[in-house]
Amino acid sequence: MEPRYDPHGVEERWQRTWEQEGLYNAEADDPRPPYTICFPPPNVTGELHLGHALNGSIQDALIRWHRMRGFNTLFQPGYDHAGISTQNVIEKQLAEEGKTRHDIGREAFVERTWAWLEATGRTIFEQLRKLGASMDYRRERFTMDEGYIRAVMRFFVHLYERGWIYRDNRIINWCPFHESSLSDLELIHDDVDDTIFYIGYPFAAGGEGVTIATVRPATILADVAVAVHPDDERYRDLVGREVVVPYVERRVPVIADERVEPEFGTGALKVTPGHDPTDFEIGRAHGLPEPAVIGPDGRMNERAGDLAGLTQEEAGERVIAWCRERGLLEKQEPYRHAVARCERCKSRIEPLISLQWWCAMDELKRPALEALRERRVVYHPESQHRFAIESLETAPDWNISRQLWWGHQLPVWYCPDGHVTVVETDPDACGDCGATELTREEDVLDTWFSSALWPLATLGWPDGTPELRTFYPGDVSVTAREIIRLWENRMIFAGLELLGDVPFTDVIITSTILAPDKRRMSKSLGTGIDPREVISQHGADATRYGLLKISSTQDVAFSYGAIEEGRKLANKLWNASRLLLQAGEGDEVALRPRDVEERWILARIDSVRATVEEDLSAFDFSHVAHSLYRLTFDDFCDWYLESIKPRLYAGDADARATGLAALERVLKLLHPLMPHVTEEIWSHLPARATRLIVAPWPEADPAHADAIDSLERVQDAAGIFRRSGVLVKLGDDEKRIFDAVVKPERVAANGNAAAEIERLQKEVDRAEKMLANDRFVQNAAPDVVEAEREKLARYRRELDALSG
RNA sequence: GGGCGCGUAGCUCAGCGGGAGAGCGCCCGCUUCACACGCGGGAGGUCGCUGGUUCGAUCCCAGCCGCGCCCACCA
Numbered sequence: 001m002e003p004r005y006d007p008h009g010v011e012e013r014w015q016r017t018w019e020q021e022g023l024y025n026a027e028a029d030d031p032r033p034p035y036t037i038c039f040p041p042p043n044v045t046g047e048l049h050l051g052h053a054l055n056g057s058i059q060d061a062l063i064r065w066h067r068m069r070g071f072n073t074l075f076q077p078g079y080d081h082a083g084i085s086t087q088n089v090i091e092k093q094l095a096e097e098g099k100t101r102h103d104i105g106r107e108a109f110v111e112r113t114w115a116w117l118e119a120t121g122r123t124i125f126e127q128l129r130k131l132g133a134s135m136d137y138r139r140e141r142f143t144m145d146e147g148y149i150r151a152v153m154r155f156f157v158h159l160y161e162r163g164w165i166y167r168d169n170r171i172i173n174w175c176p177f178h179e180s181s182l183s184d185l186e187l188i189h190d191d192v193d194d195t196i197f198y199i200g201y202p203f204a205a206g207g208e209g210v211t212i213a214t215v216r217p218a219t220i221l222a223d224v225a226v227a228v229h230p231d232d233e234r235y236r237d238l239v240g241r242e243v244v245v246p247y248v249e250r251r252v253p254v255i256a257d258e259r260v261e262p263e264f265g266t267g268a269l270k271v272t273p274g275h276d277p278t279d280f281e282i283g284r285a286h287g288l289p290e291p292a293v294i295g296p297d298g299r300m301n302e303r304a305g306d307l308a309g310l311t312q313e314e315a316g317e318r319v320i321a322w323c324r325e326r327g328l329l330e331k332q333e334p335y336r337h338a339v340a341r342c343e344r345c346k347s348r349i350e351p352l353i354s355l356q357w358w359c360a361m362d363e364l365k366r367p368a369l370e371a372l373r374e375r376r377v378v379y380h381p382e383s384q385h386r387f388a389i390e391s392l393e394t395a396p397d398w399n400i401s402r403q404l405w406w407g408h409q410l411p412v413w414y415c416p417d418g419h420v421t422v423v424e425t426d427p428d429a430c431g432d433c434g435a436t437e438l439t440r441e442e443d444v445l446d447t448w449f450s451s452a453l454w455p456l457a458t459l460g461w462p463d464g465t466p467e468l469r470t471f472y473p474g475d476v477s478v479t480a481r482e483i484i485r486l487w488e489n490r491m492i493f494a495g496l497e498l499l500g501d502v503p504f505t506d507v508i509i510t511s512t513i514l515a516p517d518k519r520r521m522s523k524s525l526g527t528g529i530d531p532r533e534v535i536s537q538h539g540a541d542a543t544r545y546g547l548l549k550i551s552s553t554q555d556v557a558f559s560y561g562a563i564e565e566g567r568k569l570a571n572k573l574w575n576a577s578r579l580l581l582q583a584g585e586g587d588e589v590a591l592r593p594r595d596v597e598e599r600w601i602l603a604r605i606d607s608v609r610a611t612v613e614e615d616l617s618a619f620d621f622s623h624v625a626h627s628l629y630r631l632t633f634d635d636f637c638d639w640y641l642e643s644i645k646p647r648l649y650a651g652d653a654d655a656r657a658t659g660l661a662a663l664e665r666v667l668k669l670l671h672p673l674m675p676h677v678t679e680e681i682w683s684h685l686p687a688r689a690t691r692l693i694v695a696p697w698p699e700a701d702p703a704h705a706d707a708i709d710s711l712e713r714v715q716d717a718a719g720i721f722r723r724s725g726v727l728v729k730l731g732d733d734e735k736r737i738f739d740a741v742v743k744p745e746r747v748a749a750n751g752n753a754a755a756e757i758e759r760l761q762k763e764v765d766r767a768e769k770m771l772a773n774d775r776f777v778q779n780a781a782p783d784v785v786e787a788e789r790e791k792l793a794r795y796r797r798e799l800d801a802l803s804g
Numbered sequence: 805g806g807g808c809g810c811g812u813a814g815c816u817c818a819g820c821g822g823g824a825g826a827g828c829g830c831c832c833g834c835u836u837c838a839c840a841c842g843c844g845g846g847a848g849g850u851c852g853c854u855g856g857u858u859c860g861a862u863c864c865c866a867g868c869c870g871c872g873c874c875c876a877c878c879a
Contacts, residue, residue, distance in 0.1 A: 003839060171877095189876080196879085214879060264878040277877045338876085351877085383808055387874085390807085481874070512873075516816085549827090550817080554809055555873060559816055561828045568827095568841050575839035582838070626818070626826075641838080649837080763823075770822075775859035784822065791823080 001581070001684060005574035007539030007567075011676040015129055018679075023693050024134045026074035028466035035071035036474030036504075037063055038455050039128075039135065040487070041143065043082040044117055045089050048127035050513045050521065050558065051480060053531035054551060056133045057544040058508060058621060059478050061672040063134055065616055068668065068697040074471050075134055076458050077125050078141035083407040083447040084178060084186070084344050086113060090406070106405050106442075113406050127532055132540045132675050134693070141458045143450045144408070151457035152450045153411045153424040155494065160422045164360040165400070167420075169290075171273070171280035172399055174352040175342040176298035180403040181356055182342060183446060184396075185486050187349060189338040196335035197320060198266065200328040201226055204242035204251045210235070211330055213265030215337065216275070217323075218315035221248050221293040221304055225271040227282055230256040232267055245270075246328050247319050248305075257282045274353050290353055298350050357401035357410060357443065365392050368493035377492055377502045380619050384484065384509040391485045392493075400446045407444030414439050452490035455503035473501045478508045508619050512555045513547075521558075529558055541674035542566035548621040548673060569629055570677040573670070576637050577681045580659045583648035587686030588657040589664060598658050599707035601640040604631065605665045606701040607708065612669055621673075628670050636666055660685060665698045760799045767792035 018024060026034075037059050042052060063075045090113050091101055101109045125137060141148060159165045172181040194215045202209035210226055223245045228235035238254045245252055252271075259282055260269045273283030274292040283290055295301035300310045307315040323329040340349040371377050372389050379385035401410065413421045415430035415438055429436045453461070455477075459468040473495065479488060488507050495503035515521045521528050535543045545566025550556045593599045608631045615623045640662070647655035664685065667678040671692055682692035767788055770776050777785055 001838095004841070005839090184877095212879080216879080219879095259877090261878045269879055272879090276879070278879070279877090281877085337878085340877090387807075391875090514872095518816095518872085552817090557816065559828085561816065564841080565827060571839065571841050575842085577838080579838035622818080630826085637838085638843090645838095766823075770860085773859055776822085777859095779859065780822075788822075 001574070001578050003575065003578070005571045005677060007541060007570065007676060010680050011130070011132065011540050014676050014679050015132060018134065018691070018693055019129075019137065021691070023691060024075070024136050025138065026072060026136045026471070028470040030072040030470075032070055032072040034074065034471050035063070035066040036074045036076065036471045037476050037478070038076040038458060038474060039078070039133070040477070040479050040483070041078045041080040041451065041454060042124045043085050044079040044121045044142065045082065045086050046124055048124050048531055050529060050531050050547070051510070052124065052128070053131060053543065054510055054513060054547045055478050056128050056131050057547045058510065058551070058619075059476070060131070060133045060544075061548065061621060062476060062616070064672040064675060064693065065697070067134070067693065068671065068695060070696065072470070074136060076139060076141070077128070077135040077137055078454070078458055079122060079124070079143070080447065080451060081142065081144045081407065083402060083404050083444060084180070087178070087404050087406040088344050090116060101405060109405050130532070130535055130540060131544065134675070139458070147460065148450070148457050149408060150424070151453050151462055152408045152445065154462040155449070155453055155498065156411055156445070157422055157424050158498065159359060162363070164363060165357060166360065167355065167357050169353055169355050170358070171277050171351050171353050172356055173340060174296060174350040174354065175345065175347050176296065176350055177342065177345045177347040178404065179296060181354060181399055181401065182349070183399050186343050187340045188343045190341055191336055192339050194335050194337060195332050196265070197332045198330040199246060199323050200330055201243040201245060201270070202328070204244050209243050210238060210254065210268045211266045212268045212270045214270055215335060216312065216316065217319040218300065218307075218312040219272045219275045219293070220246060220270065220319055221307065222272045222274045222291045223250075223252060223270045224273060224283065224288045224291065225252045225286070226254045227257045227260050227269045227271050228254065228267060229260045229262040230258060232262045234267060246326070247322050255286055257285065275351055277351050280351070280353070292353060294350060294352070296352065356399050359398040359400050361395050361397050364493050364497060365395060367496040368392060368489065371492060371496060371502050377505060377507065379484070379507045379509060381509065384481065388484050388489060388507070392489050395485070395489070398446070400449050401443040402446055403442075404444050407447060408450055409444050410441040412441035414441070448486050448490060451487055452494040455491055455495060456498060461498065472499060472503070474504045476506045476508060477504045478510060480512065481509050484509065506619070511552050514555055514557045516558050516560070518557045534563060538563050538567055539570070539676070541570050541677050545569060545625055545673055549625040551621050565629065566674065569632060570674060572632055572637060573667070573677060573681060576632075576641060577663055577684065579641060579648070580656060580663060581684060584651060584653060584656040586653055586656065588653060589660040589686055590657040591661045592654040592658050593704065594654060596707050597640055597643040599704035601635060601662050602701060603704035603708045604635045605662060605669070606698075606704070609665070609669055609698050610700070616672070625673060628673065631669075632666060636662070667692060668695060668698050757799065760795050763795045764792065764799060767795065
């Protein structure tokens with residue numbers, strides 16, 4: 001064994017070995033209790049980023065821990081077809097060839113997408129293998145593989161038959177670039193500098209009229225009313241009167257609606273149901289018409305009269321000029337406000353009324369809300385649990401149709417008479433009239449519609465497979481905050497609706513990793529860090545350790561220091577094992593603690609085991625990493641191994657056998673975090689019959705607990721021993737050694753009894769003062785007072801020993 | 805506008821009612837037979853500010869200042 005641990009080669013070797021030996025595999029007929037985690041299916045076109053790496057490290061730590069604890073673990077891999085995102089990639093390729101998707105047609109487009117995926121997609125799981133993620137790679141699924149498509153079709157038909165899927169003309173977010181609707185959750189909001197115009201709408205009967213404020217003057221052409229708040233005293237008398245819309249010179253009513261904000265602008269709102277979501281709601285409530293003057297391409301349409309064909313900006317200018325000429329433009333001001341953009345192409349979103357498919361949420365979300373409130377599913381941290389409930393409560397009906405070509409085409413067919421047939425596979429005839437000339441709905445489903453089925457469909461649903469029976473419901477889902485509403489909540493209601501049970505019991509929301517300088521990681525800022533490089537440079541174990549160490553409930557800065565720490569820990573373990581192995585020949589690994597330091601380290605390991613179990617159960621991975629680092633460096637190496645060196649050098653077989661047994665336990669505790677180095681060391685230990693990855697997790701071992709207290713005080717002086725070049729031999733009477741040997745040595749080594757006495761005197765004074773305080777003695781918890789008394793007694797003893 | 809969170813050593817962060825901590829960095833000393841990716845020693849902090857609760861507050865409460873994130877249809 002070399003004196004330096006080098007992860008290169010070692011990690012790849014174990015990854016191959018584990019997989020080849022089938023140790024990642026999960027079997028449905030395994031009688032052990034199941035433990036299931038589905039890796040959130042990454043975009044099929046994507047590459048591993050730090051979010052994946054952190055997610056993978058967390059999930060794999062949980063999986064490996066449970067595997068060692070005797071669970072039949074399934075870590076499920078797979079990809080998402082990622083509708084818009086993938087279509088984007090292909091459209092960009094086409095654009096480089098000077099073409100659009102319409103030039104090659106739908107069939108060729110879809111074919112091309114598949115061909116491209118075959119050639120270049122699906123690389124993330126190769127990268128996750130290099131992280132050591134112990135997934136059952138045989139079970140890789142895709143949201144558009146044959147079985148999965150059946151699941152999606154079944155889900156749609158199921159919801160349709162429940163009466164929850166409907167088609168309606170409603171206002172949606174239209175992306176002019178993708179020429180598709182988008183859900184609210186697929187938007188981003190950006191501040192832009194705009195101009196707000198104040199425009200007078202004269203009374204139809206003549207006179208001043210009312211002034212409104214708008215940033216989109218082009219939409220004036222589609223105004224159907226002016227609305228004010230019902231309690232707005234200023235406008236009370238106006239309600240019911242008619243005003244004239246500028247430019248088009250159309251008479252429209254003044255109405256009252258609570259959705260109007262009296263404080264904003266002039267408190268009077270021009271109502272444009274065709275081009276604004278709020279106005280749309282107001283319009284529906286008042287039964288107003290919904291004219292549209294802007295088309296799907298974002299330009300003015302034929303209903304815009306002489307402005308048809310213009311961009312909105314051009315049309316707006318013409319409208320403003322018209323108003324200015326007639327003295328209707330009261331003022332204009334610079335105005336900064338947020339606008340919605342497509343999260344993929346950044347195009348400005350056009351609110352348009354469009355015929356779309358919808359999924360009603362009221363019935364679907366009710367059982368999910370119940371499950372969340374009863375905590376059958378719990379989000380971690382707790383603040384996210386509240387957010388998840390709130391999000392679900394307020395979830396509007398779901399726009400599930402997209403006007404894209406890449407995705408699951410809706411299982412909806414129309415006959416020439418306009419009858420609608422909804423079935424899972426191509427029907428022969430119209431369900432209503434028997435007509436055989438059917439055309440299929442062109443729209444595809446929102447990508448998240450299929451993602452919602454991930455925990456079920458990957459296990460074979462809608463078929464009643466053994467996998468589904470064994471591994472559903474699963475256990476944990478690990479994901480990022482922004483995906484709670486898009487994905488997690490939807491998996492919950494889909495699972496409850498289709499199988500009557502939640503898909504998992506815990507959802508871990510991971511922290512966002514920022515660049516080391518706390519800026520957002522982004523390619524354009526050049527602040528991105530590629531986890532694949534980190535892994536190849538520092539090793540998978542160090543990367544895993546580092547990511548888990550910095551993980552928390554808030555946003556965290558990436559830290560190479562934490563990765564370094566992981567590397568150091570691996571090296572330390574490696575050398576600790578060398579010390580023990582080189583100290584003798586035998587292949588004995590056995591607990592034969594003779595001296596208190598041996599009982600002490602066993603007790604420490606057991607105490608850390610308990611802490612680690614608690615922290616893993618609470619998903620506090622940072623704390624786990626911290627505890628194990630301290631255990632390895634401070635307790636195991638700096639103190640315990642140092643103290644048994646004399647015995648090891650003397651060839652004491654018991655000391656070696658016990659040391660190896662203790663080392664084994666430490667390796668086990670660390671394996672979920674740093675699987676490779678621990679397995680590698682394990683393989684060097686004598687007579688290893690089994691792999692560490694499937695070795696049993698340490699049992700509770702309280703046998704040596706009493707050794708902790710007695711030795712820890714002596715440990716306090718350990719530094720002195722080593723510095724003075726003396727290796728202390730600790731007998732049963734540690735206390736005697738401490739008082740008689742350690743103290744004087746410490747003083748001698750420091751050459752500084754006065755300072756030590758001063759320090760102790762300060763402690764004594766402090767403790768005496770507290771204990772003399774009646775209110776402290778009466779009010780503080782009894783064990784706190786007792787601890788203080790013990791401290792005082794100890795300080796006094798030490799003080800006596802020094803000054804006496 | 806709403807929600808969440810954060811301000812502790814030069815940097816990154818842990819601790820969260822009774823002794824101010826870790827990693828990295830810095831200074832001093834060690835080629836001690838596991839490890840210089842190491843060992844020992846050390847410097848460095850009014851624990852954002854102001855009040856309150858308490859015998860006692862970095863820790864609980866309120867306000868303020870600063871920073872970040874998420875959500876949002878104020879035209």
